[in-house]
Amino acid sequence: xxxxxxxxxxxxxxxxxxxxxxxxxxxxxxxxxxxxxxxxxxxxxxxxxxxxxxxxxxxxxxxxxxxxxxxxxxxxxxxxxxxxxxxxxxxxxxxxxxxxxxxxxxxxxxxxxxxxxxxxxxxxxxxxxxxxxxxxxxxxxxxxxxxxxxxxxxxxxxxxxxxxxxxxxxxxxxxxxxxxxxxxxxxxxxxxxxxxxxxxxxxxxxxxxxxxxxxxxxxxxxxxxxxxxxxxxxxxxxxxxxxxxxxxxxxxxxxxxxxxxxxxxxxxxxxxxxxxxxxxxxxxxxxxxxxxxxxxxxxxxxxx
Amino acid sequence: xxxxxxxxxxxxxxxxxxxxxxxxxxxxxxxxxxxxxxxxxxxxxxxxxxxxxxxxxxxxxxxxxxxxxxxxxxxxxxxxxxxxxxxxxxxxxxxxxxxxxxxxxxxxxxxxxxxxxxxxxxxxxxxxxxxxxxxxxxxxxxxxxxxxxxxxxxxxxxxxxxxxxxxxxxxxxxxxxxxxxxxxxxxxxxxxxxxxxxxxxxxxxxxxxxxxxxxxxxxxxxxxxxxxxxxxxxxxxxxxxxxxxxxxxxxxxxxxxxxxxxxxxxxxxxxxxxxxxxxxxxxxxxxxxxxxxxxxxxx
Numbered sequence: 001x002x003x004x005x006x007x008x009x010x011x012x013x014x015x016x017x018x019x020x021x022x023x024x025x026x027x028x029x030x031x032x033x034x035x036x037x038x039x040x041x042x043x044x045x046x047x048x049x050x051x052x053x054x055x056x057x058x059x060x061x062x063x064x065x066x067x068x069x070x071x072x073x074x075x076x077x078x079x080x081x082x083x084x085x086x087x088x089x090x091x092x093x094x095x096x097x098x099x100x101x102x103x104x105x106x107x108x109x110x111x112x113x114x115x116x117x118x119x120x121x122x123x124x125x126x127x128x129x130x131x132x133x134x135x136x137x138x139x140x141x142x143x144x145x146x147x148x149x150x151x152x153x154x155x156x157x158x159x160x161x162x163x164x165x166x167x168x169x170x171x172x173x174x175x176x177x178x179x180x181x182x183x184x185x186x187x188x189x190x191x192x193x194x195x196x197x198x199x200x201x202x203x204x205x206x207x208x209x210x211x212x213x214x215x216x217x218x219x220x221x222x223x224x225x226x227x228x229x230x231x232x233x234x235x236x237x238x239x240x241x242x243x244x245x246x247x248x249x250x251x252x253x254x255x256x257x258x259x260x261x262x263x264x265x266x267x268x269x270x271x272x273x274x275x276x277x278x279x280x281x282x283x284x285x286x287x288x289x290x291x292x293x294x295x296x297x298x299x300x301x302x303x304x
Numbered sequence: 305x306x307x308x309x310x311x312x313x314x315x316x317x318x319x320x321x322x323x324x325x326x327x328x329x330x331x332x333x334x335x336x337x338x339x340x341x342x343x344x345x346x347x348x349x350x351x352x353x354x355x356x357x358x359x360x361x362x363x364x365x366x367x368x369x370x371x372x373x374x375x376x377x378x379x380x381x382x383x384x385x386x387x388x389x390x391x392x393x394x395x396x397x398x399x400x401x402x403x404x405x406x407x408x409x410x411x412x413x414x415x416x417x418x419x420x421x422x423x424x425x426x427x428x429x430x431x432x433x434x435x436x437x438x439x440x441x442x443x444x445x446x447x448x449x450x451x452x453x454x455x456x457x458x459x460x461x462x463x464x465x466x467x468x469x470x471x472x473x474x475x476x477x478x479x480x481x482x483x484x485x486x487x488x489x490x491x492x493x494x495x496x497x498x499x500x501x502x503x504x505x506x507x508x509x510x511x512x513x514x515x516x517x518x519x520x521x522x523x524x525x526x527x528x529x530x531x532x533x534x535x536x537x538x539x540x541x542x543x544x545x546x547x548x549x550x551x552x553x554x555x556x557x558x559x560x561x562x563x564x565x566x567x568x569x570x571x572x573x574x575x576x577x578x579x580x581x582x583x584x585x586x587x588x589x590x591x592x593x594x595x596x597x598x599x600x601x602x603x
Contacts, residue, residue, distance in 0.1 A: 051411045055531075075413040088318070090325040095318075102314040104411035105307045114570040 001028040003062075004155055004187045005050065010059035011271035012045055017269060019045040021210035022059070027155075027189055029202075030181060034201035036288075039277045042210040043191040044083075047157055048218065050189075051080055063155065076104055079148035084204040089133035093124065093143050097150055104151035111150070118146040121176050138154060145173055149180065154179075158190045161238040162197065174200075195288040204288075206295050214295045218288060225294040226286020228267040232257040234280035308418045315409075315419065319396040319426030333434050334393055336497075338441065344378040350465040352377060352561075359557055360549065369544050372450025376537035379442040381506040384530040386435055387465055388500050390470030393493045394430040397423045409438040416503075420477070420596045427473040434464055452540030460574070461536035467581045470530040474588035481595050504530045509562045522567055525584035528577040531565050535574060538563050542595055 005027035006045070012020040020042045035043040038132055049055040052071035060067070064072045087096045094115075101111045119125050122142045127135055133144065139162070143164040148156060156177065161169040169184060174197075180186045190201065190300040198204055199218045206221075232239070233256050240257075242248050248270070249260040261267040269285055324330055352374045400406040409419055437463070446453065453461075479492060499506035504526030510518055520528045542563060546554045558564040565572045 053407060053410050071414065072413045075411060078411070080411050082404075082407070084404075086408045087533065088322055088405055090322055091318070095321070099314050099318040100408065100412065103409065103414045104310055105413075162317065 001030070003027065004029050004064055006052075006060070006062040006065075007046070010046065010049065010061060011057045012049060012054065013057055014044075018210045020049070020056075021164075021176040022283060023207070023210075025205055025213050025215070027187055029187055030185045031202045032181065032188045032190065032200065034198045034204045034214065035189070035207060036204060037191075037207035038294060038296075040209075043207055044159060045210075046207075047080070047159055047189070047191065050074070050077060051157065054201050076162040078155045078157060079151065079153040080142075081144050081145075081148045081159060081161045083160045083163065085132070085144050087140075087143060087147060090131060092131055093135070094128050097144065097147055097160070100147050101150045106151060114150050114152060115146075118149065121179070122146055122172065138165050141165055141169065141173065146174065154184070154187060156186055156188045158188060158192075160193060161194070162194065185205060192208065195211055198288050206292060208296045208298070214291070221291045221295075222286050222288070223263065223291075224291075226288070226290035227294075228261045228264050228286055229284040230259045230261065230267050230271060231282040231284060232259070232278055232280070233282070234278075236277035236279075239277045239293055242277075256261055264285050308415055311414050312418050312422045312425070315414070315422035316426045316429070319422060320429055321396055322399070323397060323426070323430045329394070330434075333390050333430075334437060336393075337382050337390070337434075337438050340369060341379065341382045341384070341438075341445075344382060345375070345377065349378060350375050355532060355560070358556065359464055359553065359560060363549055363553070365545060365548055365549040369452070369541060371507070372446060372452050373538060373541045373545070373561075375446055375449045375528055376453075376541055377447065377534065379531035380530070380537040382502065383435065383442065383461075383465065384468065384504065384526075384533045385438060385497075385501045385507045386438055387468035387529070388472035388504075389493070389497045389525065390434045391427060391431045392479075392496050394434070395423065395427045395473070395476050395480055395488075397477055398483050398486070398489050400433040401484045402486060405556050408551070416596055417593070418499075420592065423480075424470075424473050424477050424592070427477065428470050431469040431473060432466065435469060439465065440457075452544050453537070454540055455535045457539050459469075459595065461533060464529060464578075464581075468526075468533075471529065471581065471585050473586065474585060474592055478588065478592050478595055481592070481599055493520040500526065503527075505562055506530045509560060510565070511562060513561050519568075525581055528572075528580045531572075532574065532581070534562050535577075 001166075003026045005025075007023060007025050010020055010023050011018075021045065023042070037043045045054060048154070049056045050063065050068060051230070052068065052075065062068070064077055067076050087100075091099070097115060098111060101114070102290060106114070119128060122145065124142055124146065127139050127143070132140060135143070141164075145161070158177075162173055165173065177186070177188060181188060190197065190199055201218060204214075204216065204218055204221055205212055214225065216224065235257060240252070243259065251258045259267075259270070261270065264283075271278060271281065271283070353370055356370055356373060397406075400409070443451075443453075480489075483489060483492070503521060504524055505513070505521055510521055510527065513521065538558075538561065542554055542558055545557065549557075555564065565577075
């Protein structure tokens with residue numbers, strides 16, 4: 001699959017702070033690519049370099065095989081949704097979208113056609129003539145997404161796009177993004193704090209202190225970095241002695257016994273060896289939260 | 305090129321629309337020079353009438369002409385300062401930085417020069433709208449107290465109004481390139497409002513200033529803008545005075561009230577004044593271009 005974004009040895013320092021420290025990565029066409037990291041990890045700095053807001057210190061960034069040195073040539077191929085809305089609050093939704101669309105040299109007919117698509121797909125008909133500052137947070141985010149995609153780019157960059165959205169709007173946003181991915185083969189570069197969004201990605205990069213500390217598909221990362229759990233609901237008490245003897249970590253409460261294993265194979269072997277003591281069980285794969293914790297030593301939720 | 309012009313058209317339209325959507329800012333921009341004019345007429349008109357009568361002494365001049373002269377002088381002062389102060393207070397560049405809308409344009413395929421020019425042009429249009437309303441009020445006022453403006457005087461004033469506003473917009477946008485908060489905007493606007501009228505000879509005739517200050521003011525392009533407004537508003541009245549007063553006296557009045565001007569002993573013609581203004585505009589345009597380029601490189 002061809003690369004739509006290629007980053008090679010990218011560096012950006014702010015004085016002594018190494019915001020982005022020699023990172024390399026590729027985003028493939030049609031891929032949902034997730035950036036995971038705490039605030040200050042370097043995710044937004046990388047995105048800001050890609051879209052021309054910041055200049056890199058060194059390294060190479062290519063978008064659709066074109067260098068970002070000539071940023072105006074690649075910006076029509078990118079749509080970006082920022083962490084918070086940066087549209088004009090005193091203008092109506094229609095005016096905001098029209099003024100922004102015209103920066104991409106769209107004709108009035110093209111704009112109206114694209115607008116109709118988003119009005120229908122994002123349920124924006126009722127808010128089109130309203131000023132932006134009269135909209136709810138969810139409605140504003142819809143407009144932000146429509147603004148990012150109004151020129152039908154091939155790459156969509158989402159910088160924590162669903163933060164603060166209600167579940168219905170979040171689902172609506174993802175429905176639209178996924179539809180576009182299928183229909184238009186849209187490539188998506190996502191930064192998020194929501195693990196359920198990262199787990200849906202095709203590829204995940206975890207950043208910490210400006211460096212890439214882990215890469216892979218969610219499954220590869222979980223297999224490599226997350227623990228597996230065996231949850232026993234009905235069991236023979238003798239199993240507790242075995243766990244203590246073999247020094248296996250576990251938690252016990254009234255409902256169940258939760259046993260932690262480094263990987264699936266160890267969990268499977270334990271269950272097979274002790275099947276005569278286990279009557280009701282559930283095997284759980286590790287979550288992305290565990291991956292993040294094990295890779296960075298930091299708890300994502302606690303640091304938000 | 306055609307594409308950038310189209311983008312510029314929409315950016316200018318957006319900036320103007322945003323300015324007028326904020327009715328409070330528009331109202332304040334309009335009311336401030338109007339209040340200044342009322343204060344001038346209330347507190348200074350009599351003083352200038354007395355100064356004029358002191359020159360005229362025993363000659364008899366129609367009261368209407370004296371009213372037209374002092375009214376025109378005061379109004380030229382207000383219009384001269386307003387072209388600059390309104391330009392400073394009606395720019396969209398800092399507002400875009402505060403709301404971060406500038407980032408949205410940064411990630412759009414629009415050239416930095418297109419963006420900068422659109423800020424200046426939108427700023428110029430809003431300034432001209434406010435100043436034109438003010439000019440219309442001034443013409444109405446002069447119609448009531450004594451109107452001696454010819455068509456060419458009005459053309460001179462309008463042309464000068466465009467150039468002075470453009471000069472103000474360029475200087476304002478150079479400063480706004482380095483500003484990013486409302487606090488800085490308010491401070492600069494207050495400073496400009498307080499200082500500009502004095503340093504460009506709008507609040508008091510340059511002729512009454514000390515020699516050192518006089519020598520400094522001749523290097524400010526704003527001084528020439530004020531002098532051109534004086535010429536536009538007072539040429540007709542001076543011609544009318546010439547019908548009843550000796551030429552030397554009219555020249556003395558013109559000199560005392562900055563209707564004629566000398567640069568280190570050399571008379572400065574109207575055309576030279578316009579050239580100074582156009583030259584200054586060109587220089588400030590180049591500075592704005594360089595500053596924007598430098599600022600973009602330092603990201």
